[in-house]
Amino acid sequence: MLKKDLIEKIAATGITKKQASLALDATLDAIADSLKDGDPVLLTGFGKFEVRTRAARTGINPKTLEKIKLPSSKVPAFKAGKALKAMVK
Numbered sequence: 001m002l003k004k005d006l007i008e009k010i011a012a013t014g015i016t017k018k019q020a021s022l023a024l025d026a027t028l029d030a031i032a033d034s035l036k037d038g039d040p041v042l043l044t045g046f047g048k049f050e051v052r053t054r055a056a057r058t059g060i061n062p063k064t065l066e067k068i069k070l071p072s073s074k075v076p077a078f079k080a081g082k083a084l085k086a087m088v089k
Contacts, residue, residue, distance in 0.1 A: 035076055045083035052077045 003024070010020035031049055034041050040050040056072040080088075 043081070045081050047078055047080045047084055049076065049078050051075070 007017055007020045007024055010024060011017045015023075031041050035049060035051050038051055040048055042048045051074050054073045054075050057070050059068050059070045060066070061068055
């Protein structure tokens with residue numbers, strides 16, 4: 001599903017596509033801002049968005065096969081809730 005498809009599904013609830021687009025953009029911006037601040041976003045029954053720290057590790061440059069050190073990094077993550085897992089099953 002693409003973003004435009006999701007907007008159409010939201011608009012099918014009785015609002016315009018413009019309003020649906022604004023609502024979706026505001027929701028995604030709020031989630032991104034919260035993650036940027038290091039705060040998790042919990043949507044009960046759906047899941048949890050959070051920032052996880054990936055540990056530093058040793059990697060290999062595929063061109064030269066030289067070992068390189070990769071620093072630790074922060075990555076966004078999503079963990080599905082019980083209701084979503086049950087729905088997908």
